[in-house]
Amino acid sequence: MESTLMKALQLIVALLILVTIHEFGHYFFARVFGIKVNRFYLFFNPWFSILKYRPDKGTLELIGWTDKDGKDRAWKTFKVGKTYPPRPDGKQTWRDTLYGLGWLPLGGYCDIAGMVDETKSSKDLASEPQPWEFRSKAVYKRFLVMVAGVLFNFILAIAIYTGIAIHWGDRVVPFSAMTEGMDFSTEFQDAGFRNGDRLLSLNGEPLDAKDYSVAWNLIQPGAKVGVLRDGRDTVNIVVTDKLLSAIVEKGNDYTPMSIRVPVVIASLMSGDPAAKAGLQKADRIVKVGNDTTPSITEFMPVLAAHKGEKLPFVIIRDGKEQTVYVAINDGGKIGIQMLSPAEIFDIEEVHYSWLSAIPRGWEIGTDRLSTYVSSLKLVFSKEGAQSVGGFGTLGSLFPDKWDWYSFWQITAFLSMYLIHI
DSSP states (O other), X not given: OHXXXXXXXXXXXXXXXXHHHHHHHHHHXXXXXXXXXXEEEEEEOSSOEEEEEETXXXXXXXXXXXXXXXXXXXXXXXXXXOOOOOOTTOOOOGGGOEEEEOSEEEEEEEEETTOOBTTBOGGGGOSOOOTTSGGGSOHHHHHHHHHHHHHHHHHHHHHHHHHHHHHTOEEEOOGGGOTTOEEEOHHHHXXXXXXXXXXXXXXXXXXXXXXXXXXXXXXXXXXXXXXXXXTTEEEEEEOOHHHHHHHHHXXXXXXXXXXXXXXXXXXXXXXXXXXXXXXXXXXXXXXXXXXXXXXXXXXXXXXHHTTXXXXXXXXXXXXXXXXXXXXXXXXXXXXXXXXXXHHHSOOEEEOOOHHXXXXXXXXHHHHHHHHHHHTHHHHTSHHHHXXXXXXXXXXXXXXXXXXXXXXXXXXXXXXXXXXXX
């Protein structure tokens, strides 16, 4: 329950940021072109609003609603600051807008005068156009007002990626450092990949782990992926459209590939089989009985298959192979903690200055946008629509505990995602 609430909190905060920026884009250009904005709302407000600010009255309303007679009501009304009446010359300003906070965190809206949207229909615009209405403005102005939301979402994503580059930089495992290669899903194996393949190139170009679009580009029909197989043979795999279709059907929880992690001991449990047998920290286990175990992928199933048995373990210690007999307990465990990928592989760290972070943020943002535009055809397919998911699915993107790096990465992702829905 606690993790669910944390995910929901992160999603709501992210949506608050995204909706604010998106709707402010519409509001900003409407104001630049002298168009009246009737209402500016964060989140939706069916039945009632949490807050309403009326500049023309200088009041802040807590829990406001409209009664059956069409009159505005409020639980509490507070006087806040000056009263800003409309300008005598009729020119529209920020003072002519009602600002509100709804209670339903599924979006927001900017009610622009003279514009047909979710708040009004063409019947509401039967009167003659007024100079301060959307419909009376030049075509290019109307266009900018309409696209301003996605434009501001794009700018926000670039700004977030730039901020991430400044604060955290890039920290990745280079493909060349993935010594045991990758584990691939059934769909990837059907396409010609094999567990243990080391990814080398894409369409003749070396793969860069800092390239955010690598995973997407690998599944494009016609992509030529070079892999190193069995540590000696270079194999070229040509991807067909079957792989892309199969992956789309899997939805959001699908893991297409993962790094194979060697079995290296981080610590031992005192009194458990591994410690009793004389295994030590930093030992790498490469074989159990007759089964080779180059990675955790093979190691765990072998232990489970030999519960209660005592088998020879081939380990590498100080660069030399040794054999140690270890008893596997009835739970399929030997009492060890293993090193994580970050503790085993060489991590490439890149730090950015303020000047270099801006082009990095632009690079990531435009790269993500290009990827999403390419994936539009999937969104409009039956399988793609199912995989997009709803509020709960978006919430599941966030971690169980608050982590600023993950929060900003996912918020930037959602900001880009809003551009093409």
